[in-house]
Amino acid sequence: MPRTRALGLLLALLAGCTPVQPWERGTLAQPHMALDPHPLRSGWRTHVQATREGAPAAGLSEGGGCGCY
């Protein structure tokens, strides 16, 4: 049930959004507002999590394998 509520909240949020014009994107253009401001830092964290946890790495699949530790 909590998962259903979260999904419903997300859909409601999406239903309320309106197009953001290019001249309104100044705040979004700041480096710390990027979806992934530190790709290599995130990549390292994901690599460590994938070697320690039973879950697959999050995000778009890019392949590659590692026997790892």
Next chain:
Amino acid sequence: MAAAVLLPGLHATPVQAQADSSVSLQSARLHEAARTLGNGLPSPAGLSAQTLSVQAVTPLGDSRRLLQLQLTQDSWSGATPVSTAPAVAGGNRAVQRGSAGQLVTVGASPMITGSLLLDAQDRPLRRDATTGTLQPAPELVHTLSTASPETRRQLDLKLSQRRDDGQLSLGGSASDERDFRSQSLNLARRFDDGESSLSFALSATRSRVRAVLDHDALPYITRRAYADHITVEGGQTLLHGRRREASASAGWSRALTPSALAEATLSLTRSSGDLANPYKLTSVVFAPTAGAGADGVRSGELRSLMEQRPSSRLQWNVGARLVLHHAASDAAWHLGGGLFSDDWGVRGQRLQVEWLQPLSPAGTLSLLLRHHSQHAARFYVPWLVSHQAYRQVSVTPDGQLQARDHDPALLPAHFSSDTRLSAFGTLTAGLGYTHRLAGGATLDLSVDRTRQSGRLKWGGGGEGRHADLDHWTAQATLNLVFEAGAAPSREHDHDHGPGSAAHGHDAAPASLMGVHAAPGRGRWMLGLRQQQLQQSGTLRHGTQAADDTLIAAGACGGAPCLSVPTAMRMRMAMLDLMVGLDEHWSLMLMPQFMDMAMNSRLLPGAVAGDTPVHVGRHESHGLGDTQLHLLRHGGSAALQWSAGLGLSAPTGRSNLAGRRSHQRDGAPLDPGMQPGSGTWDALSTLSAWGPLGDGARGRWGLQASGASRLQAANDQGWARGWRWQLQGWAAWRATPALSLVGRAGWRVDHGVAGTVADADSPTSPVDLAANQGGRLAELGLGLNARLGGAGQLALERTQPLHTRLRGWQLPPRGGWALQWSQAL
């Protein structure tokens, strides 16, 4: 404004929201805390891993095509669990030293077989030392084994084509380590409609397992289930396996409001093949009920079986991210979460909150909190009880002894005690700081601390305390961004320094150091050098090849050799940091990371026995010695020169030893396998270079360099001998950006002086100092490319022409050198 355009809905992933060319250097470290063994036993050092990574993004032709290249190197060593067992079974035995009556426990050694008592409900029992009564003993403990050092390398390539409606990417990667090789291909397509971005990706991975089973543990491991996968080669027992993986994913991102971004991803992964971990065992207590007493108490035999996992796995993963701007503080909240599940029964969720706060126009602080929780795989068990004997011996009617092994059908089809498949939660706290430097460079630092525990699992029911684990990670990334069509830093031409209309370094071979014009007061140059040297073939004495009979009789200083090296490989990754003190002087700092590998075989008729012998593959790695050079530059357009004096500090270890085996501590590795020298050394270089003819097409160069040791011996009793080299090269400029470089070199290496630790009882030629060094004449052929904005990339293949080796050694086979440098 360029970045504002490159947001979800218009163009590009966040990586390409940066400018078109970039180079990133990353150094990262993971360190696990030592685990608790109980019984007062000291724990071996936890797993430690060092990662070095270089990523370059560059446009190809027009700016709509981008090439991304990433080279990653992981090196790790330390103790990890091989199995779990009731503590009362004594899976970790004390290693003691000292004389009788004064023994001191100095370590622990794994014991994967044993015996214990069970009650009628299969629960372990302990006999109370005072009362003699049996008490419940439910405690579990990991059986730890120290892994041999190992290094993995991965190369990732991705070609992206920007299209009017988005982007198409094709990529591949190859990962190589001693026991695991993997290749993958991936295809991704992104569609941008002006408001949202929709992405799809497919990937396929193929992997090969070639695991070397520990020769110490081998007699005690039950591996019947893998009999068809095991071979014996060169004195080593190998487990072979293959895996395949196919993955599909989709992603959606959108700017929700002028201050909010959202992203959602979904991925499905199917794995098949040999999915078990070849180094993980499951403790099985074989305790037939027939032998139980009236109270149901019986003795059980503990055995370790190689784990058995299903041959397929289907995983799905859903994730979402929300980025919200906090106007009052100009901070950004990054909220993320996800759900995952697979057909093994592993399922769970993760939640992450990160707060990014700009402290100044240049610096941003970030704080991270992440929680992960998972259920255990259906076949996960810390240990098992089987109501049958491991092996029954009976007497046939004709008086013969007959042994009957246990019935595998009475065991579960699948079982694993790998705690990564258990039920647990993790809590991570992280701190990061990013600072924008001058000239488009960014330095990113972060440190994370993670606690893994069954008590952190949502809903409880997680694994016991024996599996608790702490680890910390840290990383540092330097990112240089070059905006398309612009110089990377201030207006920069190559006219600086006296008469320096041309640099020497754009025509210098990749394998040489110190061939630079002065960068100018306060100016920096950053460089990265990768070098690999190999030796292989038949052992030689001087210039003569030697057969096994000669080697056995003479290569170990009078003692009979038992093994001989068949291949050796040295890899070095060196960072060059140069700063101009003024127009004539510069300072250069060069830290380096080393990794070495050696393969050896037993000589015919030799038996390893109880003596540790170099057999199979051994690896070592670590920070090497660090060099500091002071350089004086001078000359004119017709002739430029640089002279340098340097110091090499012994920051690398020279005391690495092999892992414990045959119930003996590992022997110190030979000097060729040590990352450092253990001594302070003096270095000198003298370089000269100039144009050939009018300089439009050709350049020449000469260099003399030397290294001498300032100490007679390191703490281990040996020191590398002095070394000097003479190099000459010529470069032909094929195009304005590309040069072909040919080099000839002569090197004299005085090997090693002093006494190496195994000199008293050598079993291999590498154990003797007399079998190091020699003279070498070599050729090099390379390609140098000028990059945009005072950057340079050089590649060289080196080939020995003539060698005269000291003592008995493998002949050199040459190697590769790759050098990148960038003026900032």
